[in-house]
Amino acid sequence: MPELPEVETVRRGLAPVMMGQRIARAEVRREGLRWPFPPDMAARLTGATVTALGRRSKYILADLDTGETLLIHLGMSGRMLISGTSLGKFHHHHPAPEKHDHVVMDMDGGARITFNDARRFGAMDLFAIGSAHPLLARLGPEPLGNAFHEDYLVAALAGKNTPIKSALLDQRIVAGLGNIYVCEALFRAGIHPARKAGAISAARIAGLVPIIRAVLTDAIAAGGSSLRDYRQADGELGYFQHGFRVYGREGEPCPTEGCAGRVRRIVQAGRSSFYCPRCQR
DNA sequence: ACCACTACCTGAAGGC
DNA sequence: TGCCTTCAGGTAGTGG
Numbered sequence: 001m002p003e004l005p006e007v008e009t010v011r012r013g014l015a016p017v018m019m020g021q022r023i024a025r026a027e028v029r030r031e032g033l034r035w036p037f038p039p040d041m042a043a044r045l046t047g048a049t050v051t052a053l054g055r056r057s058k059y060i061l062a063d064l065d066t067g068e069t070l071l072i073h074l075g076m077s078g079r080m081l082i083s084g085t086s087l088g089k090f091h092h093h094h095p096a097p098e099k100h101d102h103v104v105m106d107m108d109g110g111a112r113i114t115f116n117d118a119r120r121f122g123a124m125d126l127f128a129i130g131s132a133h134p135l136l137a138r139l140g141p142e143p144l145g146n147a148f149h150e151d152y153l154v155a156a157l158a159g160k161n162t163p164i165k166s167a168l169l170d171q172r173i174v175a176g177l178g179n180i181y182v183c184e185a186l187f188r189a190g191i192h193p194a195r196k197a198g199a200i201s202a203a204r205i206a207g208l209v210p211i212i213r214a215v216l217t218d219a220i221a222a223g224g225s226s227l228r229d230y231r232q233a234d235g236e237l238g239y240f241q242h243g244f245r246v247y248g249r250e251g252e253p254c255p256t257e258g259c260a261g262r263v264r265r266i267v268q269a270g271r272s273s274f275y276c277p278r279c280q281r
Numbered sequence: 282a283c284c285a286c287t288a289c290c291t292g293a294a295g296g297c
Numbered sequence: 298t299g300c301c302t303t304c305a306g307g308t309a310g311t312g313g
Contacts, residue, residue: 003306034289034308058307076306077291100291119290121307135308162284171308178306225306269285272304 002074004143004176005219007058009238010080015053017082017111018062022049027104029097033120034075037103044068044126045105057139057175068126071133075121081114139175143212148174150206157197157205164200165193166269168212177212180225180247183274185212187246192280193273194266218243246274254279 002010026045028037038044044066052063060072060080072080081101084094094112097104103115103124115124127133140156141147156173157164167173168182177185186193188211191204219225224238241248245255246263254261254276261278 006306073307075290075308117290118292119305119307121290160283166284169307180306270287 002058002078002224003178003181004058005181005216005222005240006224006238007060007074007176008055008220009224010074011053011055011060013082014060014080014113017085017107017109017113018050019053020050021111022047022108023105024108025106029102029104033078033102033117033122033124034073035123035125037124038126041103041124041126045070056136057142057171058178059136063129067129069129069133071123071125071127071135072115073123073135075117075119075123077119078115078117078122081116082111083114084110084112138172140171140173141175143174143176143216148209148212150209153209154202154205157200160197162197163194163268164191164197165271165273167197169269169271174212176216179271179273180244181212181215181219183247184245185215186280187275188215190279190281192277193268193275195281246276249274 023045024047026042028042031037045064048064048066048068050062051065052061054061054063058073062070062072064070074080094106097114098116100118101114101116102120105113107113115122123135125133125135141152153174157167160167162170164186165182168177168185169179183193185208189204189208191200191208219238219240222238222240222243225241225244226238249263250265252263253259254263256276256279259276259278261276263274264277266273266275
């Protein structure tokens with residue numbers, strides 16, 4: 001799934017075909033994904049105009065002129081496919097739905113947006129604009145926002161007995177990081193993923209903050225990472241996966257100049273962690 | 282309160 | 298164009 005950079009890339013890809021546009025027709029092809037879709041979702045989407053398209057953590061949030069926000073989560077394998085943009089407004093030669101195409105939105109401008117999700121860990125919901133949504137209520141700060149700063153992270157991790165790897169995956173501490181970018185950030189910071197979060201010096205934790213920002217910013221600039229079945233909204237491949245220093249590189253030489261270490265993989269909390277045992281302590 | 286672990290799904294990849 | 302096992306980007310929920 002898509003972590004924050006992939007979701008942001010999808011949001012940017014959707015903006016030209018969604019912003020200010022009316023949903024001429026919405027089709028809901030199954031009852032739900034991870035959770036049931038809200039009642040009458042197709043009817044509540046049909047005719048609505050998108051007035052804002054934002055992102056919070058790994059959630060895409062589309063404000064509608066009906067007073068509701070459409071919440072979208074891509075789960076592990078969710079994709080927002082865009083088709084029909086070059087066919088012209090009055091030529092609706094859309095391809096037939098394929099396997100795992102669950103929600104289809106035909107925009108007034110002629111584009112078709114299809115939510116495809118093989119593993120069905122994704123989600124969609126509708127809620128009143130400005131109201132609290134349970135999935136958003138307990139999220140920590142945005143890692144690229146002002147509320148995520150050195151003092152915050154030091155305080156948030158103080159006394160934590162959990163490994164730093166798990167702590168950074170905890171969306172209540174910082175929202176939007178996933179397995180890949182936590183591995184990459186810890187590598188850049190030289191911190192061993194198994195180190196207890198509360199036992200790391202304040203200076204090293206503070207150093208993580210700009211590193212996390214840089215990893216995410218670099219990945220967004222590269223259009224995210226294409227891994228297995230994830231692609232950008234327009235079907236193009238992001239290329240940040242070529243920038244992974246340790247993720248998925250078990251057994252390869254450490255990329256640090258002059259380091260003789262090899263990338264190791266361990267399992268923490270059921271997830272793979274990749275790191276260099278020489279560089280990361 | 283914390284923390285580790287499972288479950289939810291399908292599909293790709295690798296070993297045989 | 299086999300069969301079986303393992304693994305995958307998330308996260309709510311459970312149970313120690």
